Each structure stands twice: as structure tokens, then as C-alpha cells.
Amino acid sequence: MFAKGIEFGHLLPQIVATILGTLMAISDGMTYGWTSPMIPYFTGNDTHIKMTMHEAEMMETVNLLGAFAGLPTTILAVDKIGRKKSMLVASFAGCLCWIAIIFAPNKEILYVARFISGMAGDMCFVAAPMYIAEIADHRIRGFLSSLIYLMMLVGILLVYVTGAFTAYYVPPIIGIVLTSIQCVCFPFMPESPYYLVCTNQIEKAEKALKRLRGDSNTTKEMEDIQKAVERQKTEKGRPKDLVLIPSNRKAIIIMTILNGIQHFAGISVMVMNLHIILAEAGSVYIEPRVAAVIFAGIMLIGASTSSCLIDKLGRKVLLILSSVLTGITLGIMTAFFHLKNAGYDVLYVSWIPAACCMTYALTFKSGLGLVPIVITAEIFPTTIKAIGMTIADAVYVLMAVVSIQIYSVLFNKFGIHVPFYIFTVCCLSMAFFTALFIPETKGKTLDEIQLKLKGLKVTPKSEQAENGIPMT
CATH class of the missing domain: 1.20.1250.20 (MFS general substrate transporter like domains)
Incomplete structure (x- = not known):
């Protein structure tokens, strides 16, 4: 799974940060798949909120509308308050939506909750991939970045099972627990070093990088991040x-x-x-x-x-x-x-x-x-x-x-x-x-990828190390 020569202790902080930061993705997967088992419930005879088929299907539409409506907020949030805080805002909003769903007395409250959950899901799936890509060692960035999608699929599977075979309140309770854990635990994780460098918080960036790399020598990587951000800021x-x-x-x-x-x-x-x-x-x-x-x-x-x-x-x-x-x-x-x-x-x-x-x-x-x-x-x-x-x-x-x-x-x-x-x-x-x-x-740093997109020939650091080429 992992590249040769990488110690698990070097990876553990990145894995923990990724898992805690993507619990909202499980919740979002549950939100995405929730209507599949719930539409038959709301249109059936044993429901506590009676809906027509059209009214029940509207819950899918308002969720997508919420995702669109959340785009401007997402753009501002990830750059203004940072990747980490944006992920926390998304998880907090997701938690509130599940609470609203479990206690909703009518379909209008459900529509509002679904709309806001669409906004929260949009912010999650923009901020979290950015955060993961910027904290991950380039040798395992693909694996860590894919975890958010795996979390979402876990959420879909979870809601298909619990929504179809258990009581109405079970999926919302699971969603509340997951998002609450992220809200409580994720604040202790470091912010993205790229974001901190981009906002001129160099000392915080160095501390964050050391935590993410398990206190290994990060001087060279920190210099590379600063150079990359400085070059990209010219655009x-x-x-x-x-x-x-x-x-x-x-x-x-x-x-x-x-x-x-x-x-x-x-x-x-x-x-x-x-x-x-x-x-x-x-x-x-x-x-x-x-x-x-x-x-x-x-x-x-x-x-x-x-x-x-x-x-x-x-x-x-x-x-x-x-x-x-x-x-x-x-x-x-x-x-x-x-x-x-x-x-x-x-x-x-x-x-x-x-x-x-x-x-x-x-x-x-x-x-x-x-x-x-x-x-x-x-x-x-x-x-x-x-x-x-x-x-x-x-x-x-x-x-x-x-x-x-x-x-x-x-x-x-x-x-x-x-x-x-x-x-x-x-x-x-x-x-x-x-x-x-x-x-x-694969195997390229974020800056090497940018150079490649510009048409410049790039030798990945992994290949440089294998071939004995000095890494500049």
C-alpha cells in the first residue's frame, strides 16, 4: 500500500488527520443516499410526515440546489478562514441538519435541512481534498486523497442498510455521532502548511509540518513549500x-x-x-x-x-x-x-x-x-x-x-x-x-505537477533519489 522506505510513524499523523477530517464525508454519503430508502417511507402509510411522490423526490432536488447555493461561500471560506476551519464549519452544519431531520415536524423543515446539508457537503468536498493533498507526503497522497471518497461510499452503504432495515431515527443519530466526533476531535489537528505559508504564518506552518511528519527533519520540505507558494503567488x-x-x-x-x-x-x-x-x-x-x-x-x-x-x-x-x-x-x-x-x-x-x-x-x-x-x-x-x-x-x-x-x-x-x-x-x-x-x-509534489502542466520536464523526487540525482 505504501511506498518503500516510509516509516509508519512518519505517516500516522497524516492518516489520523485525514480520517478525523473526513468523518463528515461519511455523513455526506448518508445524506446523498438517504432519499433512496426514505422516499418509500414518506410515501407509505406508516410515515409520520405524509408526502406525495413529487414532494418526496423534491428532497433530492433541494439537496442539489443547496450544493449550488453553497459555492460562493465555499470559495470564500477555504481561502479566508482556511481548509481546517472550513471542514469544521461543514461538519457542524451537517450535525445541525441531522438534528433537524430527526425532530422535523413537517416536510418544510426537511427541505431546509436538506438544502443546508447540500451546502455543507459542497464545502466538505472542496475543503477536505485540498487539505489532504496539502498535508500528505507525495508518496502516499493518492491513497490519502482517496479516503474521502471511500468515506462517502461507507456512508451510502450505511444509510442503505440502516435506512431500509431500521427505524427512521437511526440514520440521523449515526450522522449526529459522526459529525460531533469531527467537531470535537478535528480542532486538535494541524492546519495545512501550504495555507499557512500562503497567509504568511511561517512559524505555524513549520510546527504544522513537523507534527504531520512525526517530528522528522522537515527543513528541506518547508523550503520547497515556501518556494512553490512564492512562485505560484506571481500568478x-x-x-x-x-x-x-x-x-x-x-x-x-x-x-x-x-x-x-x-x-x-x-x-x-x-x-x-x-x-x-x-x-x-x-x-x-x-x-x-x-x-x-x-x-x-x-x-x-x-x-x-x-x-x-x-x-x-x-x-x-x-x-x-x-x-x-x-x-x-x-x-x-x-x-x-x-x-x-x-x-x-x-x-x-x-x-x-x-x-x-x-x-x-x-x-x-x-x-x-x-x-x-x-x-x-x-x-x-x-x-x-x-x-x-x-x-x-x-x-x-x-x-x-x-x-x-x-x-x-x-x-x-x-x-x-x-x-x-x-x-x-x-x-x-x-x-x-x-x-x-x-x-x-503519481509520485510528484504539488509544485512538480504545476511545472509539468506548464510543459516543463520534471524528474520526480522519488526518481531522483532512486537514480542518485541531487534533489534541488
């Missing part, structure tokens, strides 16, 4: 610099495509319409709540495996393999539905969609569903990182909505196989885009 960090500066422009293009392709590879459609897709198969039936738990469990297995390999195989290899395998899986499913809709007898192979759905959960989360969040925190310079990552997050939410709408229109007008053709082509195209345009960031 003003204005919103228009995302377009005017070629390296930033390349970064935002890469992130727009990565975040867009995730949804046009069908992940939102799969998660939100799994029971419909299985029902379309014809004869194989899996109870929706059981299928959801299996699907979420396989996603977690795929992402966990990938997180252990990301610093060994690299980002590009995982993206390419995931794109190709997911494209093949979707292609098989598309062919099945096309033949079925064309009138062919596919009863004897009606197990294919169910098998493909579960295979999809594994192949997608092994690369396409994990690597983008790691790369997002790596390819933007410190001065523009808040704006760049927030825009990337906005694109992610927007593409989720667009992909679902396109799926719905094409499914209802032409059949389920038509949108799946689009998803298949997008997956396979992503493999070519990755090979040609996405830089490999």
Missing part, C-alpha cells in the same frame, strides 16, 4: 486566470471532462434507477433495497482496492482500465436491452443486466469513480485552487442533473438502450482522452 489567483494562464486552462479542461464523464458513464442513473434497470431485464428480480445494498457494497470494495493501488499503478493506468472495462460492461448491457426492445427472446439470458450492474459497480469505482477527486486536489495551484475546485464541484453537480434528464427523455422516447449507447461511447472515449491529455501525477 494573481483571479477567476479569469483559470482561462488566461495556459496551465490553469489545461487543469480546468481536464477536470470539466473528468467530472462530466463520471455522470455520462452513467453513475447517477445507475444509483438512482437501479430497480428500474433490473425490472427492465424481464425475468430476474432482486428486491430493490437488497440490490442497493449489494451495489453499494461492491462499489466500496472496488474503490478500496483502487485506493491501495493508486500510488503504485498511477492515476492514468487506473483511469484507462476503468474506462475500458466499464465501457465493455455497459456495451453488453446495451446490447441486451437493444435486442429485447427489438423483439428478440432474451429470457434465457435475463440475468445479464443484474450481473452487469454489479460488475459496473466494481469497474467504475476502481478508477472513474475515484481518481477524479484525487486529481482535482492535485492539478490546481495554491492561489487558484479554491476557485478551480469549486468550479469542478459545480460541474460535477450540473452534469449529474443533465445526465439524469437526458436518460429520462431518451428512455421514455426511444427505450433504455439509447442512453446506454451514449454512456458506453463516453466511457471508451475517456480511455483515449486519459492516455493523450491527462498528466500522470
Whole structure:
């Protein structure tokens, strides 16, 4: 899992800070998946807040609206109060939302809680990846950065199980406990050294770096961080610099495509319409709540495996393999539905969609569903990182909505196989885009990545050490 020559004591402070800082991600995963088991509850006869199907589905929409509404606040917070405090604000807001949900007397309070939880989740998934990328040793940055996504998947699996098989109040209680632990424990963790240097708090940055590296010799790394921040400060960090500066422009293009392709590879459609897709198969039936738990469990297995390999195989290899395998899986499913809709007898192979759905959960989360969040925190310079990552997050939410709408229109007008053709082509195209345009960031410091985006030849420090080259 870890690179050779790294002592566990050197890594432990970074691991602890990452875990404590991403407990809110578990809560956010629960928030994301909460409506799946709760919509049947609110539209059923035994609910304490009666809703129509449209009113219940609105809880999904207001959560996305909250994420959009929180973008300006997120941009300001991560640079003004810092990564660490932004993560604490997000966890505190998340805790309040779960309290509101557990005691909500009507649907209006639920809507407000879902809206604010969307804002909190947005801040979490911008501030936390920034924090992790800036505190992590470059040799394990991929693994640590992927933990936030694993936490979110744990949250989805947790809410699928507790929401479907336990009482209404159980998921909110779990959310309150998780966010409360972060609020109480995370303040004792150090702030990002990059942020402290960027705000001219050099002594605090040195202390933070020593704590994160287990009191090892950090003089050289501190000098490197200061040089990197000084060089990046020559680029003003204005919103228009995302377009005017070629390296930033390349970064935002890469992130727009990565975040867009995730949804046009069908992940939102799969998660939100799994029971419909299985029902379309014809004869194989899996109870929706059981299928959801299996699907979420396989996603977690795929992402966990990938997180252990990301610093060994690299980002590009995982993206390419995931794109190709997911494209093949979707292609098989598309062919099945096309033949079925064309009138062919596919009863004897009606197990294919169910098998493909579960295979999809594994192949997608092994690369396409994990690597983008790691790369997002790596390819933007410190001065523009808040704006760049927030825009990337906005694109992610927007593409989720667009992909679902396109799926719905094409499914209802032409059949389920038509949108799946689009998803298949997008997956396979992503493999070519990755090979040609996405830089490999494995083993490189954040400054080395910026130099590479500018077209300069960079020898990673890990390779310099292996080859006996002096590290300047």
C-alpha cells in the first residue's frame, strides 16, 4: 500500500488527520443516499410526515440546489478562514441538519435541512481534498486523497442498510455521532502548511509540518513549500486566470471532462434507477433495497482496492482500465436491452443486466469513480485552487442533473438502450482522452505537477533519489 522506505510513524499523523477530517464525508454519503430508502417511507402509510411522490423526490432536488447555493461561500471560506476551519464549519452544519431531520415536524423543515446539508457537503468536498493533498507526503497522497471518497461510499452503504432495515431515527443519530466526533476531535489537528505559508504564518506552518511528519527533519520540505507558494503567488489567483494562464486552462479542461464523464458513464442513473434497470431485464428480480445494498457494497470494495493501488499503478493506468472495462460492461448491457426492445427472446439470458450492474459497480469505482477527486486536489495551484475546485464541484453537480434528464427523455422516447449507447461511447472515449491529455501525477509534489502542466520536464523526487540525482 505504501511506498518503500516510509516509516509508519512518519505517516500516522497524516492518516489520523485525514480520517478525523473526513468523518463528515461519511455523513455526506448518508445524506446523498438517504432519499433512496426514505422516499418509500414518506410515501407509505406508516410515515409520520405524509408526502406525495413529487414532494418526496423534491428532497433530492433541494439537496442539489443547496450544493449550488453553497459555492460562493465555499470559495470564500477555504481561502479566508482556511481548509481546517472550513471542514469544521461543514461538519457542524451537517450535525445541525441531522438534528433537524430527526425532530422535523413537517416536510418544510426537511427541505431546509436538506438544502443546508447540500451546502455543507459542497464545502466538505472542496475543503477536505485540498487539505489532504496539502498535508500528505507525495508518496502516499493518492491513497490519502482517496479516503474521502471511500468515506462517502461507507456512508451510502450505511444509510442503505440502516435506512431500509431500521427505524427512521437511526440514520440521523449515526450522522449526529459522526459529525460531533469531527467537531470535537478535528480542532486538535494541524492546519495545512501550504495555507499557512500562503497567509504568511511561517512559524505555524513549520510546527504544522513537523507534527504531520512525526517530528522528522522537515527543513528541506518547508523550503520547497515556501518556494512553490512564492512562485505560484506571481500568478494573481483571479477567476479569469483559470482561462488566461495556459496551465490553469489545461487543469480546468481536464477536470470539466473528468467530472462530466463520471455522470455520462452513467453513475447517477445507475444509483438512482437501479430497480428500474433490473425490472427492465424481464425475468430476474432482486428486491430493490437488497440490490442497493449489494451495489453499494461492491462499489466500496472496488474503490478500496483502487485506493491501495493508486500510488503504485498511477492515476492514468487506473483511469484507462476503468474506462475500458466499464465501457465493455455497459456495451453488453446495451446490447441486451437493444435486442429485447427489438423483439428478440432474451429470457434465457435475463440475468445479464443484474450481473452487469454489479460488475459496473466494481469497474467504475476502481478508477472513474475515484481518481477524479484525487486529481482535482492535485492539478490546481495554491492561489487558484479554491476557485478551480469549486468550479469542478459545480460541474460535477450540473452534469449529474443533465445526465439524469437526458436518460429520462431518451428512455421514455426511444427505450433504455439509447442512453446506454451514449454512456458506453463516453466511457471508451475517456480511455483515449486519459492516455493523450491527462498528466500522470503519481509520485510528484504539488509544485512538480504545476511545472509539468506548464510543459516543463520534471524528474520526480522519488526518481531522483532512486537514480542518485541531487534533489534541488
